[in-house]
Amino acid sequence: MYHKTVGYKMFSVLNYFILAAAGLLCVLPIVHILAISFSASAPANAHLVGLWPVDFNLESYTKTMNNPNFLRAFWIAIGRTLLGTFITMSVITLAGYALSKDTSFFKSRTKYAWYFVFTMLFNGGIIPSYILIRELHMMNTIWALVLPGAVSVFNMILLMNFFRATPKELEEAAFIDGAGHFSILFKVYMPLAMPAIATISLFTIVGNWNAWFDGLLYMTDYRKYPLATFLQTIIVQQDFSKLNPDVNELKNISQRTVKAAQIFIGIIPVLVIYPYLQKYFVKGIVLGAVKE
Amino acid sequence: METTVKETSVKQGHGRQDSAWSKGWKGFLRRTWPLHLMLLPAVLIQLVFAYVPLGGLIIAFQDYKPQLRFGSPWVGLDHFKFMFEYPDSKQVIINTALIAGLKMIFNIVVPFSFALLLNEVRINPFKRTVQTLVYLPYFISWVFLGGILNDMLSSDGIVNTLLHNWFGIESILFLGDGDWFRFTVILSDVWQQFGFGTIVYLAALAGINPALYEAAEVDGANRWKQTINITIPSLVPIVIVVGTLALGNILNAGFDQIFNLYTPLVYDKGDIIDTFVYRTGILNGQYSFSTAVGIFKSLVGFCLIVVGYRLAYKLADYKIF
Numbered sequence: 179m180y181h182k183t184v185g186y187k188m189f190s191v192l193n194y195f196i197l198a199a200a201g202l203l204c205v206l207p208i209v210h211i212l213a214i215s216f217s218a219s220a221p222a223n224a225h226l227v228g229l230w231p232v233d234f235n236l237e238s239y240t241k242t243m244n245n246p247n248f249l250r251a252f253w254i255a256i257g258r259t260l261l262g263t264f265i266t267m268s269v270i271t272l273a274g275y276a277l278s279k280d281t282s283f284f285k286s287r288t289k290y291a292w293y294f295v296f297t298m299l300f301n302g303g304i305i306p307s308y309i310l311i312r313e314l315h316m317m318n319t320i321w322a323l324v325l326p327g328a329v330s331v332f333n334m335i336l337l338m339n340f341f342r343a344t345p346k347e348l349e350e351a352a353f354i355d356g357a358g359h360f361s362i363l364f365k366v367y368m369p370l371a372m373p374a375i376a377t378i379s380l381f382t383i384v385g386n387w388n389a390w391f392d393g394l395l396y397m398t399d400y401r402k403y404p405l406a407t408f409l410q411t412i413i414v415q416q417d418f419s420k421l422n423p424d425v426n427e428l429k430n431i432s433q434r435t436v437k438a439a440q441i442f443i444g445i446i447p448v449l450v451i452y453p454y455l456q457k458y459f460v461k462g463i464v465l466g467a468v469k470e
Numbered sequence: 471m472e473t474t475v476k477e478t479s480v481k482q483g484h485g486r487q488d489s490a491w492s493k494g495w496k497g498f499l500r501r502t503w504p505l506h507l508m509l510l511p512a513v514l515i516q517l518v519f520a521y522v523p524l525g526g527l528i529i530a531f532q533d534y535k536p537q538l539r540f541g542s543p544w545v546g547l548d549h550f551k552f553m554f555e556y557p558d559s560k561q562v563i564i565n566t567a568l569i570a571g572l573k574m575i576f577n578i579v580v581p582f583s584f585a586l587l588l589n590e591v592r593i594n595p596f597k598r599t600v601q602t603l604v605y606l607p608y609f610i611s612w613v614f615l616g617g618i619l620n621d622m623l624s625s626d627g628i629v630n631t632l633l634h635n636w637f638g639i640e641s642i643l644f645l646g647d648g649d650w651f652r653f654t655v656i657l658s659d660v661w662q663q664f665g666f667g668t669i670v671y672l673a674a675l676a677g678i679n680p681a682l683y684e685a686a687e688v689d690g691a692n693r694w695k696q697t698i699n700i701t702i703p704s705l706v707p708i709v710i711v712v713g714t715l716a717l718g719n720i721l722n723a724g725f726d727q728i729f730n731l732y733t734p735l736v737y738d739k740g741d742i743i744d745t746f747v748y749r750t751g752i753l754n755g756q757y758s759f760s761t762a763v764g765i766f767k768s769l770v771g772f773c774l775i776v777v778g779y780r781l782a783y784k785l786a787d788y789k790i791f
Contacts, residue, residue, distance in 0.1 A: 180693040181592075189693075193587055194596070200584065201603035204665060207618050208606075210628060214621070225626055273512035276505040284502050290509055297516050299772065302523025303764035305751045309536075310523050326519040329512050353495060359504035388611030391726070395752065406613045413617040414730050434621070441617045448609050455609070456602060 208445065215239070215438035222435045238439035248440065250401060251408035254320075258404050259386040259447075262324040266382050269328055271375065274337030275363045294331045304395065311396050322396035323389070323404065333378045340374040341367055377458035380451055387447050409444055413437050530762040542758075549762035559746065559763060563721075566742040566767075569655060570723040574716050576660045581667030582709060586701065588668065589675045590693075604665025616730025619658060620645065645731055648739030655740065659727055674708045675701070707786040714782040718775035721767045743767045 180186050209229050214222050218233035226232055242248055273294075281287045302310075307326060316322040344367055352362045368375065393407030400411065411417050530549055532542040553559045584604075591597040607615065622628050623644040633639040644654045678701065686696045725744035732740045743763060751760030782788040 180687070180696070183692065186693055190590065193590055197587060197591065197596075197600045201600040204604045204607050204661070207615075207622060208610075210622065211618050225628065225631055228628065269511045269515065272508040276508040279502075279505060284505055286502070286506070290513070293513065294516065297520035299775070300524060300768065301520060302526050303761065303768065304748060305757050305761045305764065306523035306526025306529070307519070308752060309526055309529075309757070310519070313539075314518075325515060328519075329515050334512070350495065353498055359508070363508075384609055388609075388613070390611060390613045391729075406611055409617065410613045410730065414613060414620065437617065438621070441614050444614050445610055448611075452606060452609060456605060 208442075211438045212442055215435055215442050217435055219433055219435050222438075223433075238433070238435035239443075241433075241436050242439045242443065247401075247408065248405075251403050251405040252443075254402065255387060255405035258320055258323045258389075259383055261320065262328070262386040263379055263382045265324055265328045266330060266333075267375065267379055270330060270334040270337055270378075271368065272363070273329075274334050275341055275359075275367060277334070277338045278341035294329070294334065297329075298331045308395055316396070318397055318399050318402050323392050324386075326392070327389075330382070333381070336378065337371065337374060340371050344370055373458065377455070380455045380458070384448055384451060384455070405444055409440055413440065527761060527765060529758050530765050532758055534758040534761075536757075545758075549759045550766065552759065553763055553766060561738065562741050562743055562746045562763075565652075565739060566721050566723045569652060569728075569740075569742060570720050572652075572656050573659050573724065574713075574719065576656060577663055577667055578709065578713055578716070580660050580664045582671055582705070584664055585668040585671035585675060586697065588672065589701070601665070601668075604668070606665070607662040608666035610662075612726040612730045615658070615662065616727070619654075619731060623654065645733065646735050648736050651732065651736040651740040655724070655728060655731060658731075659724060662727075670708060670712060671705060674705055678704045707788075710786040711782050711788045714778040714785070717778035717781075718771050720774055721770050 206229065210227075213229055213231045214227050215238050216231035216234055216236070217227045218235055219237070221227055221232035273290075276284070277287060277291060279287060301307075311317060311322050311326070316325075348366050348370075349362055352366045357365065388406055389404070390406035390410045393402075393404045394410065397403055397407065400408070403411065528540065529542070531544060531546060532540070533545050534542045588597060588600065591600075624630070625641045625643065625646075629644070630641045634641065642650060644650050682700045682704075683696055686700060691699065721743055723742040723744070725742070725748075728740060728742055729745050729748070732745065744767075747760040747764050747767075750756045750763075
């Protein structure tokens, strides 16, 4: 009934307006940066670009794509994302399956669980980790980017809960057919847990793509930087000293439209994955947060 | 079942028909070496990259020199004492608690209010569109957001241009003035997170029993009264859980964000523990001192996590395990 009152109708109109404004506020900065990247340099530098490109052209993108440093960083980012996601998913799927077994048969389960939960609560922080990577001679290698954060305990617990919800009868049936733990995991559990595995993979991909600090910490050679770290140095810190660019190149990479293009290219993978991610993550969070 | 039992025993070549299956099944369950094997990679990775660095924390009590490694001279609690006497580190602790505390408050209030407003929307496609838009910034790295904000908030950027054209306000140094920097950091953090933060409240809102509203309707309560008396009380437990669990972050003021927005101009008001540890430790090579600062931060954080979980359990009957 309250829907029909004048007061509520007025509130409704205002409410739709507020929500629409908030929604737009979240994407307009990205639209703005996109508009700058497609504009000509002169109007962009004069701050004449709002949400629509002025003198549309692709110059900034050709310049970016012709920058060997940018391309190298881009491919390193792709490589670390693929390798990192593969390692993380393999390791946490195996461990998640083992931890999903009942304590009455798998007695060490509780000990393992605490072993992992402990690492969620305590960590050495950046200095000891940095010293460790240096002592292991892993500086400037891709392993320094993919191994330290490979075991996401939170995601491992999510997968464990998912495996636990799988009916035990399926496992028994597979055992009767002569399957061991490994084939039960690969042939019974994993196909059933595909939605969960896909969601966690997407999160891991986004996490790896967005990671920049490990590159800054563990890579002393800028030629080993993944894209996020490279852009952090060039666009945010505006530190060109490591690149030793000539005057012409410096003019190119510090140009406002080119910066915008680089930022936008950096965001593209997340924008592409986002629709798929959004379909699942609400469910996933509720799954992890609320337990019976 | 009967036939499968026979088939299995035949296949396995067992004579004893009755107990063979159950014996084999139990034996299978007790044969746990494949499970240990499956856990091995995760155990090893955590051992090397999570447990070994914990041992490295002892350098906080030493005067660590890279060439002496862990044979460096012991200095006891000197670094910790220095931390509380050194004006820079005291200021950093104050900045951290202030920025993190304000973020914590706004990151509860704003998503909560936004979820309430979103809950009033009857047109589902509109609701879904708004949700899609507001969740997005959460997934974009602060490197890119920092790049975008640096551009937009510069003295001749679009924000200052609009403020000047619409309101005649003189250019504001959002990232170059200490107080404005704190304001910008908190506002942009809320901007990035509030959408994602609404999810948990929307889930709770969906769980409220509709009969409560029907009864209130019969009693003639308007929507405002229903919100005050039904909706908000139903959300109190989840707000308590979110709030108490966030306590552990009181010294996490957001390294990624601050590091990508700050400049030496705003170190006095914008420098936080994590950025300070990085600069003094990695860039200036004061490994031991910055490790001590890091330990202080972890200890405070851990105590508050424990307090937070206790409170969440007491007030809202919430258990994580």
